[in-house]
Amino acid sequence: MHSQLFRRSRRLLAFALVSLALGASAQTWPDRPIKLVVPFPPGGGADTAARTYAEKLSTLLGQPVVIDNKPGASGNIGAELVVRAPADGYTLLFANEFLATNPLMFKEIRYDSLKDFVPIAKVASNAAAIAVHPGLGVKTIQELIVLGRTKNLNYASPGIGTGPHLFGQLIAMQTGAKFTNIPYKGSAPATADAVGGQVDFIISTLSPMVPHFNSGRLRGLAITGEKRSPQAPDVPTLGESGLMGQRYEVWYGVVAPAAVARPIIMRLQQASAQVLRDPELVNKLRNAGYDVEPSIGEDFGAELRSDIDRWVRVIREAKIPRE
Numbered sequence: 001m002h003s004q005l006f007r008r009s010r011r012l013l014a015f016a017l018v019s020l021a022l023g024a025s026a027q028t029w030p031d032r033p034i035k036l037v038v039p040f041p042p043g044g045g046a047d048t049a050a051r052t053y054a055e056k057l058s059t060l061l062g063q064p065v066v067i068d069n070k071p072g073a074s075g076n077i078g079a080e081l082v083v084r085a086p087a088d089g090y091t092l093l094f095a096n097e098f099l100a101t102n103p104l105m106f107k108e109i110r111y112d113s114l115k116d117f118v119p120i121a122k123v124a125s126n127a128a129a130i131a132v133h134p135g136l137g138v139k140t141i142q143e144l145i146v147l148g149r150t151k152n153l154n155y156a157s158p159g160i161g162t163g164p165h166l167f168g169q170l171i172a173m174q175t176g177a178k179f180t181n182i183p184y185k186g187s188a189p190a191t192a193d194a195v196g197g198q199v200d201f202i203i204s205t206l207s208p209m210v211p212h213f214n215s216g217r218l219r220g221l222a223i224t225g226e227k228r229s230p231q232a233p234d235v236p237t238l239g240e241s242g243l244m245g246q247r248y249e250v251w252y253g254v255v256a257p258a259a260v261a262r263p264i265i266m267r268l269q270q271a272s273a274q275v276l277r278d279p280e281l282v283n284k285l286r287n288a289g290y291d292v293e294p295s296i297g298e299d300f301g302a303e304l305r306s307d308i309d310r311w312v313r314v315i316r317e318a319k320i321p322r323e
Contacts, residue, residue, distance in 0.1 A: 027263070029088075029089050029263075029264050029267065030061050030062075030063040030089065030090065031063070032063060032090065033063055033064040033065070033066050033090070034057075034058075034061070034063060034064070034065045034066070034089070034090050034091075034092065035065075035066050035068050035090060035091045035092070036050055036054050036065055036066065036067055036068065036092050036093075036094050036254070037068050037070050037078045037081055037082050037091065037092065037093050037094065038050045038067055038068065038069050038070070038078065038094045039069075039070050039071060039072070039075040039076070039077060039078025039079060039093070039094075039095070039098070040069065040071050040075065040078075040158065040185070040186035040187070040188075041069060041071045041185055041186040041188050041189060042069055042188070043188040043208065044158070044186045044187035044188040044205065044208060045096075045126050045187050045204075045205030045206075045207050045208065045250060045252070046094060046096055046186070046187075046252055047067070047069065047186075047188075048207065048288060049094075049123055049124045049126075049252045049285065049288075049290060050067055050094040050123075050252070051067055052281060052284050052285055052288070053094075053123045053124075053254070053272075053275065053276075053281070054066075054067055056275040056278055056280075056281045057271060057272070057275050060271050060274060060275055061271060071185040071186050072185055073106075073159075074098055074102055074105075074106075074158075074159030074160045074161050074162055074183065075095065075096070075098035075099075075102060075159065075162075076098075076102055076106065076109060076110075076111075078093060079093055079095070079098075079099070079102075079111050080110045080111055082117075082255075082257060083110065083111045083116050083117075083257060085257065087256075087257040087258075087259035087260045087261075088260065088264075089256065089260050089261070089264035089265075089268065091257070092120070092254055092255070092256050092268075093117065093254070093255050093256070094123075094252065094253075094254055095117075095252070095253055095254070095255055096162075096163075096250055096251060096252050096253075097162065097163045097250060097251060097307055097311075098159070098161060098162055099113040099117070099255070099304060100113065100304060100307035100308045100310075100311055101161040101162060101163065101166060101311050102161045103308075104161070104308070104311055104312060104315050104322075105160060105161030105315070105320070105322055105323060106160075106161065106322060106323050107322045107323065113304065113308070114301075114304070114305070114308075115258060116257065116258050117255035117256065117257065117258055118255060118256050118257070118258050118260065118265055119253065119255055119297060119298070119300040119301040119304060120253070120254040120255055120256055120265070120268045120269055120272055120296075120297070120300070121253055121254050121268075121269060121272035121273065121276060121294055121295070121296050121297070121300055122251055122252070122253040122293075122294055122295045122296075122300045122303060123252050123253055123254065123272075123276065123285075123292075123294065124251070124252050124285050124290035124291060124292050124294075125249045125250060125251045125252065125290065125291045125293070126205050126206060126207060126249065126250045126252070126289060126290050126291070127205075127206050127223045127224050127225030127229055127248075127249050127250075127289075127291075128163070128164050128167065128203055128204055128205055128206060128223075128224040128225075128248055128249070128250055129202075129203075129204070129205075129206040129209050129220055129221075129222070129223055129224065129232065129235065130144070130201060130202070130203050130220075130221045130222045130224070130238075131194065131201060131202050131209055131212075131213070131218045131219060131220045131221060132144065132194075132200065132201040132202075132218070132219050132221060133194060133195070133197045133199075133200070133201070133217075133218065133219075134216065134217075134218075134219050135197055136200055136201065138201075138219075138221070139219065139221075140221060140241065141221040141222040141238065141241045141242075141243065142241060142242060144177075144201060144221060145171070145175045145176075145177045147177075148172065148175075148177030148178055148179055149175075149176055149177050149178070151178070152178040152179075152180055153177070153178065153179055153180070153200040153201065154179070154180045154181075154182050154199050154200050155168050155179055155180070155181060155182065155199060155200060155201045155202060155203055156182050156184055156190035156191075156193055156194050156198075156199040156201075156202040156203075156204065157181050157182070157183055157184065157190060157202075157203055157204060158183075158184060158185075158186050158187045158190055158204055158205070159183045159184060159185060159186070160181070160183045160323050161323070162183075163248055163250055163311075164203040164204050164205075164248075164250075165181045165183060165203075166311060166314050166315065166318070166320065167203060167224065167246075167248045168181060168203045169181065169314070169318045169320055170246070170314050170317075170318060171243070171246060172318075173317065173318045174246075175243075182199050187204040187205045187208050188208055190202055190204050191204060191208045191209055191212065191218075194209075194212075194218060195212050195217045195218055201221075202218075203224075205250050206223065206229055206231060206232065206289055207231065207288055207289040207290075209232075210231045210232055210289065213232055213235070220232050220234070220235035221235070221241075222235065222236055222237065222238045222241050222243075223235050223236070223237050223238070224237075224238055224246070224247060224248040224249065225237065225247065225248075225249050225291075226239075226247060228240075229289055230289075231289040249291070251303070251307075252290075253300055254268070254272060256268060269296050269297045272294070272296060273294070273296045276292065276294040
């Protein structure tokens with residue numbers, strides 16, 4: 001009896017000490033640099049948005065927010081790194097829709113998007129674009145679909161299971177075209193190969209393609225968002241092109257490991273809400289082609305769950321196999 005009470009007392013004391021330590025660390029957080037893991041290469045849509053956000057967050061918190069690019073496996077490498085990191089608030093993940101799609105697309109995955117991460121803030125969103133190399137001889141999305149009904153066309157995407165990959169399969173399924181996904185480790189290398197003519201067309205975030213539209217090295221066929229982009233005003237939306245039911249935008253947001261202390265999570269959410277109201281940040285992101293309609297905490301979490309539900313339907317209907 002006494003030994004049981006002793007063991008129980010020891011456990012309670014250990015729990016109390018851990019709680020005190022967590023409380024003390026939360027009160028002093030942050031007292032050193034914060035690492036923001038971007039699971040895609042430099043130069044793409046996620047990287048640009050992350051650096052803009054990190055610069056302002058660093059100023060507000062008084063500590064450097066360091067970008068750490070960890071590309072590979074359609075975002076899984078970076079996500080798994082953050083899950084394994086100490087849950088102290090000093091390692092965060094800058095994610096996009098891969099958190100919704102990868103658990104549906106990969107047979108072996110070492111994280112649960114809803115259980116292993118806590119949503120901090122949606123930072124921005126960006127329409128994707130469908131573009132071709134001029135050598136393909138296609139000038140409209142309808143011409144691309146007609147060509148895809150007569151021959152198998154390959155298209156570059158930022159990776160297996162990403163929104164652009166699945167969106168291409170959705171268009172193919174609903175139009176009878178034959179499109180084969182060629183996955184890359186992010187939008188920047190996908191765009192580079194599209195410019196070089198290594199693929200027939202590309203579906204990816206708009207911003208990295210705009211300079212190539214202006215130079216004539218890529219031809220924009222359609223924007224996947226609700227309205228035309230100020231960056232590419234001559235490129236019609238899919239709705240304008242006759243594909244009325246199709247719409248898709250890439251979102252970018254910050255999540256933290258689920259075990260991070262609640263006071264730190266709240267501080268991150270509050271700081272993000274303040275940063276995302278900063279006029280300079282908003283203008284900088286909008287000038288780079290992003291839409292800035294932030295959602296914080298559980299509002300962002302609700303969007304993630306809605307995204308998962310959407311892509312479950314697409315994957316089932318298109319019968320896309322798991323990798």
